Amino acid sequence: MNTTRRGAPARALAVLAALALLPPPVAAGPNVPPKHITTSANLSFGRFAAAGGGTISVNVNGGRTRTGSVVLLLSSASAARFNIGSNSPGNENRAYILTLPPNGVVALASGSNRMAVNNFLASGPAGGTLPSGTQSVSVGATLQVAPNQPRGNYTGIFQVTLEYQ
Template sequence: MLVGGAGRQKGGHACPPFLLSTWRCRPPLRAAHAGGNVLNRPAKNIFCAIFCAIFCAITATAGLAAELGIGAVQELGFGKFIAGAGGTVTLSAAGARTAGGNVQLVPSGSWNAAQFTVSGDPNLSYSVSLPADGTVAMFSGANSMALGGFTSNPSTTSQLGGGGTQTLMVGATLVVGSGQARGAYSGSFAVTINYN
């Protein structure tokens, strides 16, 4: 029979209520012989202590976070330019466009950094992984231009807002060959995000 309240044996030491009808828990024996040998505890006291330890384990908990997502809002656009003897066209994550080498920018038209929306659990931090150099290119038929030097804002790590979303801007550098063939070039690249 289980006893509802905590019991005490003579001497004021508490016994677990679920063990009162079976075992009598005793305080540890601390007396020693003159030779220094500590008296052994009764075997049933040891069993009582082990049984108590099992029932005193802490509770395990777990929380399931919302899946981290990313959606494209605006493409990466370099606008128009003249290749000349070759060089580069760079778009910063803020959308500023600059030319390097002998490339000449055409001021008409539009250009813009890529824009994404990151979503997930509010206030959680995440990391951003951008393509490595030499892995992305833009094509126009058989002609191509390498795309690299990717940058982002926020950069490698950031934190979602209280609403669970954040805007991510991405820029890159386009490598233009000497006498690069005219045409409308296009391509694609991947941005990877993970919770920290």
Template structure:
């Protein structure tokens, strides 16, 4: 019986060794490397071009209202001032708002004009509406140049009421640029 006990011990030791080798063995893995990359872009900004006759602002100029409503439109591509209805235009400084965009060269950008395409300008309690905002870009596209610069102009249409009270009417509007 000693022999069978010895065989049994050897079997147990051998079984444990096999189990340890089987479960305790770590297969040699394969590894590969990858490169992590990131590009940091220059933040996109816009500034009002104050070197223009209008100081970079959308200026409708001096207007004489009539006995019925009228409109004055500033065309951004040509800076033309066009009227319709019962208003008269007086020779004065007028023109589109002008902006310069700077950012990462050759990057695409978008321009967002006033929400709901409507703002109100006022002189105390008297108001007029500006709507139909439009844009004209220097390059015809929404891509920054190789120098990281672009410019655009914003025009719009002023609604003049019949017998609009005289005064200097002002208001602000937001124009937002962002990378696409």
């Protein structure tokens, strides 16, 4: 998140990169097809002025809303987007579960300054049946902004777990 202080409010750009995509270990065996998940867009909360604090929520379509005294500045926001598929035959029509981070685990950081990211939500159900090819899943979340949040380049990662059934 890049923030610059001009007058009293802080301006900020927060990007939560979805880089750590670590599927759980899979037992070795011929009946376990490889899992495949790629990131096609990162979660971004856009630019804002912290003012008296509040929250910024990005929905699964990339729309953002605010609560409290946070002021949304002209900028784009985006939901994270993942493509789930198979890099070998065998995953078509398989059931899967997508697990998002629980509250209290993910934070954006700039030096020693932090902002919590909570209330992750995915487009569609947390699981389903994988069609032939790939399926796109969007992920949104809520950023907790403290009053007069210090300026900085705030970044972070979150883990999405894909498990075939």
